Amino acid sequence: MPLIAEVFEVKKDDFVSAGEVSAKIKRTLKKLGVDSAVLRRISVCSYEVELNLVIHSLGGTIDFSVDQDGVTLLVKDCGPGIPDLNLAMREGWSTAPESVRTMGFGAGMGLPNMKRNADEFDIQSTVGVGTEILMKFHLK
Amino acid sequence: MTIRKIAELLEAKVILGEDKLDMEVDMAFSSDMMSDVLAYVHGRTLLLTGLVNEHVIRTAEMVDMECIVFVRDKQPTQEIIDMARENDMVLMTTWHTLYCTSGILYSNGLTGVGRRK
Ligand SMILES: Nc1ncnc2c1ncn2[C@@H]1O[C@H](COP(=O)(O)OP(=O)(O)OP(=O)(O)O)[C@@H](O)[C@H]1O
Ligand SMILES: [Mg+2]
Numbered sequence: 001m002p003l004i005a006e007v008f009e010v011k012k013d014d015f016v017s018a019g020e021v022s023a024k025i026k027r028t029l030k031k032l033g034v035d036s037a038v039l040r041r042i043s044v045c046s047y048e049v050e051l052n053l054v055i056h057s058l059g060g061t062i063d064f065s066v067d068q069d070g071v072t073l074l075v076k077d078c079g080p081g082i083p084d085l086n087l088a089m090r091e092g093w094s095t096a097p098e099s100v101r102t103m104g105f106g107a108g109m110g111l112p113n114m115k116r117n118a119d120e121f122d123i124q125s126t127v128g129v130g131t132e133i134l135m136k137f138h139l140k
Numbered sequence: 141m142t143i144r145k146i147a148e149l150l151e152a153k154v155i156l157g158e159d160k161l162d163m164e165v166d167m168a169f170s171s172d173m174m175s176d177v178l179a180y181v182h183g184r185t186l187l188l189t190g191l192v193n194e195h196v197i198r199t200a201e202m203v204d205m206e207c208i209v210f211v212r213d214k215q216p217t218q219e220i221i222d223m224a225r226e227n228d229m230v231l232m233t234t235w236h237t238l239y240c241t242s243g244i245l246y247s248n249g250l251t252g253v254g255r256r257k
Pocket of ligand 2: 048051052106109110111
């Protein structure tokens with residue numbers, strides 16, 4: 001039985017509220033007393049994945065849950081999918097347009113950041129269908 | 141190094157957090173790319189940036205950064221200041237460029253974040 005289970009919707013191109021889901025998740029976990037170093041790793045991952053939904057996807061959801069074992073973020077979007085995952089996972093590789101770069105994103109660091117910060121990381125993507133990312137964080 | 145010392149060295153104007161100037165930071169990071177901030181920052185780190193928008197505050201919030209210096213005299217909007225206030229942050233602006241801001245602090249003993257963990 002999860003202690004917390006919430007699903008957040010993230011809209012495409014919604015730069016105004018981008019980051020609000022991650023801020024909510026961070027506040028919730030802080031209240032639960034999650035260690036600050038672990039909390040920072042979770043926050044980095046949720047923020048990166050939330051921004052990817054806004055910037056690159058057609059919209060999606062972040063499924064946030066907490067149980068005895070830890071924190072899980074399951075992220076699904078409805079396209080367009082990533083044609084070459086190896087390339088996408090590479091530091092510095094980005095398809096973000098100039099308009100996104102001037103906002104401070106598009107360094108091509110998000111996916112590698114998530115992989116490094118999550119205790120478990122899995123990504124599946126199908127062009128024309130969507131991308132699914134599963135991240136788990138162990139709580140001591 | 142205290143935020144007060146940093147403000148003095150940079151001839152910076154404190155926009156928010158006048159009451160928190162005795163707070164200390166151990167290192168600094170300069171960037172206009174928020175994912176680089178998320179990749180490198182840990183611990184009590186000062187952010188130096190020429191980027192002024194809400195995402196800077198949100199990014200700092202995610203990695204628990206409490207002080208941001210905007211370079212090249214960039215002024216945050218009221219919305220940005222309000223968001224930073226909710227997160228108990230210190231905001232300042234300096235007329236120096238990012239390069240000079242970093243150089244001044246580094247030569248006065250404030251180190252960088254070092255090799256990534
Ligand atoms: N949900 C997604 N849907 C479609 N494409 C994606 C998605 N997430 C990432 N990508 C693709 O993978 C690339 C790399 O993503 P990553 O998050 O590493 O970097 P970025 O978002 O471009 O820049 P940064 O994260 O540094 O701001 C993106 O440029 C984009 O082409
Ligand atoms: Mg990204």
